[in-house]
Amino acid sequence: MSSQDQLEVGSLFARLSRVLDEARYDDIGTVYADDIVVRSPKSGEIQGLANVIAFLHRNHDNDVLTQHIHGDVLVTMNGDEAEASANQVTYFYRDGAPPHQTSGLRVAYRATRTPAGWRFHEGRIDLAWTKKD
Template sequence: MSTDTLIADRIEIADLFTRLGRLLDEGRYEDAGTVYTEDVVVHSPRGGRLDGLDKVVAFMRQAHVEGEHAQHMTNDLLVNVNGDEAATSANSLVYFYRDGRPPHQTSGLRLASTAVRTPAGWRFREARIMLAWTRQD
């Protein structure tokens, strides 16, 4: 694999984390197929094991609290590309707030995922979300 291809793959995989955070922040759950495969498996501290894109989207909708917004900030991203599959990990801070008010809850998450190359680009096939800590104000 050329260095240019590896760099391009790493950038596209990093963008997956950003696109996921934005779709969660903006409540665009119907766009989950732009970051997850159809057969995705998500392990979540709040949702348990979710098998398949439809179940993940249903959980996102069910977990949404009316009037509450979130801001996801993902950093410390590591990507290990091996052909058409990549092991990834990152840390994420999530701020929960209401319009015009400071956050009333903040959570620190550790993320571990497997991304795969698809005809539509890189997508997460499996994701583990681990709660490291939470603070309620």
């Protein structure tokens, strides 16, 4: 385990936020592995990168922007595998307006070293709370 590996796994959260907030869903492969499995209350279980991309495009609302913020990131390394978790706050807003919805989530991922770098290959997203204004 190197501190560089730990830093790279932790940075996947920031990269994920940017891809989601900028609606660059076709770039999710820079964060997720081809064999990704994601479980969440909203989507159930999605298997495979192409299915995740399709889900993101299908559920995108052009009028609603997001800002994802991760904190309390913990990364545990085990060779070419890692477990990573974080608390996430997501703000939903319209351009120039304050958020009309805010959600707190707990996210946990398993990451693996791939030829392209570290990628999440299994994830669980749990909703802790939502506030609608």
